[in-house]
Amino acid sequence: MIGYALTIAIGAFSLGLLLNLWRVATGPNISDRILALDTMVINAIALLILLGIALGSSIFFEVSMLFALVGFISTVSYCRFLLRGDIIE
């Protein structure tokens, strides 16, 4: 039964990734695009953990932790660049 649940969950998060990609491509404002990129990182973290369950490997926890760190820093630096025109002053 867990195989079916894994298939459904991976399909749902992949579909969410495609919907976020649509918002990145057609977002009217720059803030929508940043928000959609941040949500793509969240969905990618969920997909990585699901892949870790499916393959029975625990290396994916470190990968998803690195994804969370890089996603947060990239979102904050992008917003800060738009707000200040500079990242490190």
Place this chain on the structure above:
Amino acid sequence: MQYDLPLWADIAVSAFLLIAAFFGLVGSYGLIRLPDAMTRLHAPTKATTLGVGGVLIGSMIFVLATEGRFSAHELLISLFLFLTSPITALFIAKVHIHLHERPDTLPEPRDGAGWASYTADGPARGVRDLSPLPETEPDQNT
């Protein structure tokens, strides 16, 4: 794929994965469906908390049932996400306010003090503000 799990762990992991899949899909669909930028900021919080949280709880139960040990990586990931998602939302809202709104397009604050993001002079203001600060003395409210 075949997994050797007891029945309770099989049912619990499947239920948490299905709940997480539903809320992750709701969060990403709301990003498409909602009409304007500030309401769109609301939708992906469901994917962050309930979606990733459900996947992490399912993974904890899976590791506990298959290997018999307690796994703390998931708690670290969810703690990091819960700490960083308000900061991300604040920065995105601030980018929206400074690039696409002006003080006269925003609703009036209740005590008449003005929006703090606009009344702060200097470091809180953006380089592309639509209405520049007057060159006179600082704000009367401070």
